[in-house]
Amino acid sequence: MAGPCAIEGEEIALRIAERIVSITDKLQIPYIFKGSYRKANRSRIDSFTGIGDEKALKILQKVHTTFGVPTVTDIHETQEAAMAAAYVDVLQIPAFLCRQTELLAAAAKTGKAVNIKKGQFLSADSMRFAVDKVMESGNQQVILTDRGNTFGYQDLVVDFRGIPVMQSFDVPVVMDCTHSLQQPNQASGVTGGKPALIETIAKAAIAVGADGLFIETHPDPANAKSDGANMLPLDLLEDLLIKLTRIREAIA
Structure with a gap:
């Protein structure tokens, strides 16, 4: 899964998708385009949240029809599940919301695949219950994505033991190589990050057997409207x- 943190506009979304599709096709890597149609969890009230729900969702749909790849976006409240499901292939549950029973059930009932981000505040073992909530709502299409664990007030650390633990639930497990390098709660109100370590996290995840990777990428991270501090430059x-x-x- 790869793409910009947020959908900023049609031209840049299609440009990013075209470049990633060309790479993944050449390397024969299954690909899902990622883009948030709205950013609900922001540090400050004046932070960028989106270009409009329907406009952004239609861009995600255009990526799918143009390049023939599935798309994923995150939802934040139960009523968003059906709305987003009309445009995308995978619904993502943000890490901070992974215990929200009604949200998980609403996503499950759309029939779309559900990608659940592991909460920074939860052990890998605890994610079994999030999986159960989706499956017991009638949907067996579940993915778990690790994005690190809270370490102090302003940092995260990855415990790679969590990958095989979560794989034991018989679901694919993905490593989020960019959000796991965030440095949240900065005094400026803008989340920091350590993008120079993306390759380190990605290599380690593949080495321990992760089923996939989640990478936010942008042609100009310094000027991205969301999470630029921990995104991978597209080139x-x-x-x-x-x-x-x-x-x-x-390792195969």
């Missing part, structure tokens, strides 16, 4: 994925 993606496919082949 570095191909080289990274080439290295990762070699690791995957070595």
Whole structure:
């Protein structure tokens, strides 16, 4: 799963998607385009939240029809599930909301695949209950995505033991290589990050057997409207994925 943090406009979304599709097609990597149609969890009230729900969702739909790839976006409240499901293939539950029973059930009942981000405040074992909520709502299409664990007030740390633990629930497990490097709760009100370590997190995840990777990427992270501090520059993606496919082949 890869794409910009937020949908900023049609031209840039299609440009990012076209570039990633060309890379993943060449490397024969299954690909899901990621973009948030709205950012609900922001540090400040004046932070960018989106270009409008329907406008952004239609852009996600256009990515799907233009390039023939599935798309994923996050939802925040129960009433958003059916709305977003009309446009995208995978509904994502944000980490802070992974215990919200009604939200998980609403996503499940759309029939779309549900990608649940592991809460920064939860153990890997605890995610079993999130999986159960979706499956017991009649949907067996569940993905779990690790995005690190809260470490102090302003940092995260990845415990790679969580990948095989969550795989034991018989669901695919993805490593979020960019959000796991966030440095939240900065005094400025803008989340920081350590993007220089994206390759380190990605290599380790593949080495321990992760089923997939989640990478937010942008042609100009410094000017991205959301989470630029921990995104991968788009022109570095191909080289990274080439290295990762070699690791995957070595452990196969």
